[in-house]
Amino acid sequence: MGEQPRVIVIGAGFGGLYAARTLKHQAVDVLLIDRHNFHTFTPLLYQVATAGLEAEEIAYPVRGIFRSNTNIDFLMGEVEVIDRAKKTVSIRTNGAVRQERYDYLIVSGGSVTTYFGKPEIGDIAFELKSLDDAIALRNHILRLFERAAWTEDLAHRDALTTMVVVGGGSTGLETVGALRELYQHVLRKEYDALSPRIVLVEAMDHLLAAYPERLQQKALEQLKSLGVEVILGNAVDETAADHIRLASGEVIPTYTLIWSAGVQASPLAQALDLPLKRGGRVPITPMLTTEGDDSVYVIGDMAYLEAPDGKPYPMLIPVAQQQGTLAAKNIVHRLRSEQPKAFSYFDRGIMSTIGRSRAVAYLFNRVQVTGFLAWIAWLGLHLIVLMGFRNRINVLINWIWNYLTYDRSVRIILEPDAAKPKHADEALKSME
């Protein structure tokens, strides 16, 4: 690294990636840090979990993205300490801890699943925050079907093929829709005797809280027409390995609980040693810096900033992207002794898909679209945003193939043998 100011970007999610991209032709040295060596296109994790897409199709290697940018370096590791006084970041990498110095820091650690004070649910539940999660869920579902196919006890068999998704937001709807379609168009043909129950549980009395009422209603209708059982106004009260119990007392025997009921800021927020807002988010100024330390920017799901209407900006990808870009630009402004700019969110709208030809979209806070048109819009948008040309083509082919054939070709149970210790790994560990 040369004599240029050094910007450390923590997190290669949408916020961090857009920040680094904005800095790639600027007179700064950038160090991008992530625990994975790839960026994950999180909106499609549910497709990997339901065997619609291959894992690698929604992952893009960070070094590949910035290959031609010599001012951007990458470090795979987990940030443990942020020392704002010394302006250093400590990263656990390859088993050792490494310290790196920054002039400016952009923290974009994203969010983690929250169980609202019931962490024991996390021992039972599957979540969909990472590629590992998605593959674990895919393996689990397919294994249960293999088991159910050879199970004579009918009650046990039904429990094996009952899948409960908790949370009536976008991810919940998408997951439940994809699960139902996976069964209806694929598994039904391969496991004659099985007839799974797919249940969506939402504590509030409506789905998709952020949408207008008409679209909430449409989404509910679309789910029901797909054969999904929707339980509204009923929270999960107790979870166990082989069942869940709802607040109403109803017990659902199941081995598959998928939790998409809520997220909170990454625990990395605590490393900043600042008072946090609701959801563990870090309060920031409109310029996206932390209050009292303008060399540290926090963006995306981790950041708490109130919109003009007084509500905090939602934890959405476009917010993270736009904040990532602005944080980077504001650093450049300051290096040029220009005035940094305040964040203003350009809201193109929100959309959720619920399976083939089923979706709802609420565009520019005005236009309501449902059904096939909304689904096409959803498809197009995601293909455009997907990182990398090749991934886009492969995803497109997979989607066209799935659409034309109602097939899912990724139904493989893939579990690298975790029990196989490799001496090389141990030798490397002992060196640390």
Add this chain to the structure above:
Amino acid sequence: MGEQPRVIVIGAGFGGLYAARTLKHQAVDVLLIDRHNFHTFTPLLYQVATAGLEAEEIAYPVRGIFRSNTNIDFLMGEVEVIDRAKKTVSIRTNGAVRQERYDYLIVSGGSVTTYFGKPEIGDIAFELKSLDDAIALRNHILRLFERAAWTEDLAHRDALTTMVVVGGGSTGLETVGALRELYQHVLRKEYDALSPRIVLVEAMDHLLAAYPERLQQKALEQLKSLGVEVILGNAVDETAADHIRLASGEVIPTYTLIWSAGVQASPLAQALDLPLKRGGRVPITPMLTTEGDDSVYVIGDMAYLEAPDGKPYPMLIPVAQQQGTLAAKNIVHRLRSEQPKAFSYFDRGIMSTIGRSRAVAYLFNRVQVTGFLAWIAWLGLHLIVLMGFRNRINVLINWIWNYLTYDRSVRIILEPDAAKPKHADEALKSME
């Protein structure tokens, strides 16, 4: 299952798959058993290991292959006991043991890696026999590069990026070629300071034992032109986590030893309780039945049958395919009281690829082809044989993309969190 004769096929490799396929329109009930729920296109495992193809592209779900065949059932599990007196097979599946009855049994368990009496090598070495192996190797290589990129000690850095492949057969050559290309066309651009050493070690004084001398020589030249270090006539004497030592005394510091020096019949052969031949293979009659029990067929890598020249048929995919088809046909012949047929191998030849535009082929035991032409022949053949239309298109796209851009888009380190115990799994285990 009805009143039809029941055929159990063990193994969904090439032999078992062709056997089951041949039986799909016959008046028999087929139970196909495999420990995975998918068929693996093993000739391309090295491409997955070197980030050229996605794992799912070379795996095809067994239930999908036989979806429209109601007489073919599938059981995911591991065969533990074959009781030829009772005509039953015991399978460990979902943690329990299940017994299944057969009228005819086709055993196609394939082969496993052999370390020639030095099992301790297996603790150190990577192999390429399964999809798990390939992903484990890919993760390992990419992790070493990430580590090397941040390693200042030059000797340690060199050891981290030195990769040794043992075995000068097709798999060894393909792997070493793909590793070299992965570096030359991709990793070199992303890890400026690294300059890996790729070494091929072969105990004999020539490569590709089954090929004519001219092609052996050509293959050696092609490897060298690619920048691969080839060590002939030198065996591996000692392996450790951080180095290997050759018979000559030479020590190569490395954390990556890939073993493709030999295979032997699957240990399942021992379950048959018959005297075994060299390589643990089961001697069979020309009709492909075991000697003394003509309800049991053994095919593919597990079977020992001498060709007219007195040598046993090689452990090659076409042999397994042709034996699978014949074993199934012979069962049908016997059910119709017709005469079973003796095996005769139709040998189209052998080919090995050594990277872009580099390959050798020996067709019909006559025609010798090298270079670009052999490479095109290799590509075409593999695409034709790959199971499943969608897989073929995706693989083709990936290959064209790689060819045009010299890119590898699958360079992601993907390690499902093995430490995350899921209570559901435990609950299911405790039921067993």
